[in-house]
Amino acid sequence: MNQPSRPPQKATIADVAKAAGVSKTTISRYLSGDYKSISEATLQRIKQSVKELRYRPSRLARGLRQDRSYSIGMIFADISNPFSTSVLKGAEDVCTKQGYSMIVCNTDNDPEKEKNYISMLHAQRVDGLIIHPTCQNLENLRELSEDQIPIVLIDRRIPGLKVDTVGTDNDKAMTEATGYFLDQGFERIGFFSQPIQHVSSRIERARTFVQILAAAGHPSVDDIYEYEPRIQGQFDEQLDRFIAETQGQYRMIFAVNVVTQLKLINALQKRGLRIPEDVGFAGVDDSEWAPVVGSGLTTIAQPTYEIGYKAMERILERIAGDNGPQQHFALSANLITRGSTPSRNAKIL
């Protein structure tokens, strides 16, 4: 058999029409799946020609004509964070099934980069936008949403911005977790976090943590440690303070997210403090390595995949014309208890 000679140029709808002996309209009907208005014979010829010419309709042209790009922009504050990857995966599974593609951006928590990406995705005419926001571009986001581009925020909400949001049910998760820590008999619990203000998920976690402790009359209501990663030494200073203050007490440290977890574990190790012998440990975000650090880390497993899945579903609903009021979807997390938060009684026995 001889090789079918390769078409010199990318085939267009006109080429296929010509090859099949029909008009472009008919090909277009075929492409849109409108088979019932095409005769069987024609259909066969079209299929044949499409295959022979290796025809792939241009999404660009279609997008231009229909004023939609069949793509969704995704902007992450930190793509290295496994949280982001998992969300991405969930989003993709929905996206692909519906014939959309994802344009992925990473802002490194830089509002300036975020602004540029928003602008670029706007130019790209994305049909929707899923954002893990830096929370410092209210105006740009507001403009977009006024331009009728559906937006879903994940993890973090922005007050005053009328868009759908999807995240973890932090109140519920922290209520459960904090209760568990109390049950385990911890006398002091240090809550470590990057700057809390403006980041709704951190606010929720810290607030519920304090509420539960306050209700129990627990002394750690003031053990909130905020560090700004860019301020040299601040983190170490705070950790040292907590360690010194709680000397001799049955204590643990809680990390607001996975980045803080790693910072803490490294710092504890450097100080020669063992988990859980010298200090208990827990934090938000489960990971593949949480089970293998020491005797395992107790974590709050956020429903990351589900967050991505739901966010994309919501975007597509909006694109499909849903004009209902904006909603917040709070998905349930899972408390996974491991060796890093042993019961005080067990220790005593």
Added chain:
Amino acid sequence: MNQPSRPPQKATIADVAKAAGVSKTTISRYLSGDYKSISEATLQRIKQSVKELRYRPSRLARGLRQDRSYSIGMIFADISNPFSTSVLKGAEDVCTKQGYSMIVCNTDNDPEKEKNYISMLHAQRVDGLIIHPTCQNLENLRELSEDQIPIVLIDRRIPGLKVDTVGTDNDKAMTEATGYFLDQGFERIGFFSQPIQHVSSRIERARTFVQILAAAGHPSVDDIYEYEPRIQGQFDEQLDRFIAETQGQYRMIFAVNVVTQLKLINALQKRGLRIPEDVGFAGVDDSEWAPVVGSGLTTIAQPTYEIGYKAMERILERIAGDNGPQQHFALSANLITRGSTPSRNAKIL
């Protein structure tokens, strides 16, 4: 001040032209940065109008006209793998600077999904493609490259496919690492990997490992353990075999990648085997948690960010018209020694 009234529809180049009192051509010149053929006065009016109308040129229209989309497709075999994320970041940093955007896909190592994505990105008229391939779609990739779409493969090469590739210099990395293991005095080294055949990076790692051992007359030339994750129990069986066979010897386990690392560490822990007291450990891919597992894991840190960076640079060179012969770029890895591979002498002393 009263709000500037929001344009009822997205502004087009025609709207801007009208507002500025010039032709579309002039606006287009402005957009392409051809300032020197525009008078200063006109330029000012254009800038003004663009701002007022919040005009964003449609990349779709531009793409259609120029037959390029200014986007690069990225297909990952496993986006959850930190390797992918880091590559993504490197690629993005280049991409963004040049005004391109990335369409990100994840195949979960499924050749069928890969095929669909290739087809979709083709339809999207991506200007180039960076692929971490499943290595089972030779034909589709060949078609693409024949269609003159630049492709760069990362990590894995596919024999017979004439495209650029970027990856780790596995020979050099494994030469160094294996030599180090020998220096540390390990009597047996188990090399654990998913199926090696067809995956060039695994082939290179295993081959060099064996070569170095053979040259040293070391008994572990046969300690290559291949497991197929989908075969229930195979992995555990192989691990048990190695453990039993090497009882009493100074031994270690080497993981071909980060997935295998986690599998092994979990399995060792479950068996109550300590690292490094009962068995030494090392593996390809450094991670944020490698320093905190036990007394730290010895790893080979692949230049992941650089791989992404280089791959994207290469794609853009190709797009810019480079027609040179296809090349392979082997970037240097870094051996990071930690507590999991102690010297035998140190132990004896």
Added chain:
DNA sequence: TTGTAAGCGTTATCAC
């Protein structure tokens, strides 16, 4: 069941 023709928002060519 099929076709004609207009138009989506740009850029490229050519002319002034």
Added chain:
DNA sequence: GTGATAACGCTTACAA
């Protein structure tokens, strides 16, 4: 310096 006009590859009334 500036502009008219014709594409680019598709979809969509509207006809037939």
